[in-house]
Amino acid sequence: MIRFEEHHQEIREMISDFSDDKIAPRAEHLDESQGIPSESLSEIADLEMLGLTIPEEHGGAGLDLLTACLVVEEISRNCGSTGAIVATHLFEGTSAILRLGDDEGRARWLPQLASGKTLATFAMAEREAESDASAIDASAGAEGDGFAIHGRKTWIMGGQTAGLTTVIARRGEDNLEDLGAFVVDPTVEGCRREAHEDLLGLRGAGFCALNLEGVQLPSNAHLSGCSGGWSDILKVVDMARLGAASVSLGVARGAIAHALEYSSQRKAFGRSIDRFGAIRAMHAEAATAVEGARLLLWRAAGLLDAGKSAGREVSMANLSAKQAAYKAGRDAVQILGGNGYSREYPVERCYRDIQALSPFGGGEDLQKILVARSMAGVRS
Ligand SMILES: Cc1cc2nc3c(=O)[nH]c(=O)nc-3n(C[C@H](O)[C@H](O)[C@H](O)COP(=O)(O)OP(=O)(O)OC[C@H]3O[C@@H](n4cnc5c(N)ncnc54)[C@H](O)[C@@H]3O)c2cc1C
Numbered sequence: 519m520i521r522f523e524e525h526h527q528e529i530r531e532m533i534s535d536f537s538d539d540k541i542a543p544r545a546e547h548l549d550e551s552q553g554i555p556s557e558s559l560s561e562i563a564d565l566e567m568l569g570l571t572i573p574e575e576h577g578g579a580g581l582d583l584l585t586a587c588l589v590v591e592e593i594s595r596n597c598g599s600t601g602a603i604v605a606t607h608l609f610e611g612t613s614a615i616l617r618l619g620d621d622e623g624r625a626r627w628l629p630q631l632a633s634g635k636t637l638a639t640f641a642m643a644e645r646e647a648e649s650d651a652s653a654i655d656a657s658a659g660a661e662g663d664g665f666a667i668h669g670r671k672t673w674i675m676g677g678q679t680a681g682l683t684t685v686i687a688r689r690g691e692d693n694l695e696d697l698g699a700f701v702v703d704p705t706v707e708g709c710r711r712e713a714h715e716d717l718l719g720l721r722g723a724g725f726c727a728l729n730l731e732g733v734q735l736p737s738n739a740h741l742s743g744c745s746g747g748w749s750d751i752l753k754v755v756d757m758a759r760l761g762a763a764s765v766s767l768g769v770a771r772g773a774i775a776h777a778l779e780y781s782s783q784r785k786a787f788g789r790s791i792d793r794f795g796a797i798r799a800m801h802a803e804a805a806t807a808v809e810g811a812r813l814l815l816w817r818a819a820g821l822l823d824a825g826k827s828a829g830r831e832v833s834m835a836n837l838s839a840k841q842a843a844y845k846a847g848r849d850a851v852q853i854l855g856g857n858g859y860s861r862e863y864p865v866e867r868c869y870r871d872i873q874a875l876s877p878f879g880g881g882e883d884l885q886k887i888l889v890a891r892s893m894a895g896v897r898s
Contacts, residue, residue, distance in 0.1 A: 548722035563634020576628035598871035599722030609761030611638020614684035637679035641671035678724035698797025709731035719874030748768035762879035763839035770846035777850035807842035
């Protein structure tokens, strides 16, 4: 299922160079200022990376999910926050329209997302309904020719800068089948954004809450491909999990690279510390964990690209990427010794970003439950 072709390598090299030249020098300031990486995002749009997975007929490049995984990983290698916003746009915002929209909706929204003029997000979580979608309280009731939507969404990654968000809300009955997806312009009357501030990590990822106070939506804001409720929404949630895995692998690789460089220069007991077996073992274990997780990620992306269901593979990829990132981040801090705790060195930021990534796409406990449930299903 993994088909790594020449164009994958070409795009990977191009975005890797861009990430080193443009993203890396801005990462520290972005983290400190808790700003939005507007300049980087506009350059990423100029490179035509924000329409990667959108079909050519709608202005995109029509490429596969594997390409999106590569691009997000290379950006995240130097800045988790910038990678996270790009991941949200590609894997969640764009996917929601692609997978849940009809032909008319795709034609209306996808061209602006492909050009990168508009960034897209996905708003599902609520304060009382994070892992548990059945507790979603936001509601979209029929009103006039369309809908009026009420509720409060939280933790919308990239939400501070997005021009379009897909909001998950109840259409009526209090059950998972009755959840629907609605395209909302967060700048319209009745929408109020509140930035989530003073975060531990991913501080430049533009997190916000969105208050929806009777926002009037036309009937075509309702994504009709979501008629099955939660079972359809899961198609986008699976994408979010792939995006989270890609960001995690990128940040992990950044931490490993910093630790490797440091350990080749730092001397203790008369020699560089990378000559010590314990340090070498940490490098080798972290790199192996990242490589293994990436294969799971590419397999899951390949299955989805082939139109197959891959819930278990997606959860395995998400879980193993986060576990690999924990290992890489923790070891990198340890390898830097006292300097690992200093803001003078980037591993401290990588470590915080990795912690912040844990709930993205659902926490590790949830992924384990999903994998185990799927295994039980196969056995029974
Ligand atoms: C980086 C990041 C990006 C995000 N992006 C978005 C976004 O773009 N859009 C959006 O809508 N939301 C987003 N979220 C919100 C995210 O989806 C939720 O935080 C996530 O669903 C998990 O909820 P929770 O674990 O934080 O909370 P809770 O559901 O309160 O869970 C708390 C803890 O309990 C565990 N737990 C929950 N249920 C079970 C269970 N049945 N068994 C065992 N353990 C359990 C969880 O794993 C977690 O460790 C983002 C969050 C982060 C941190």
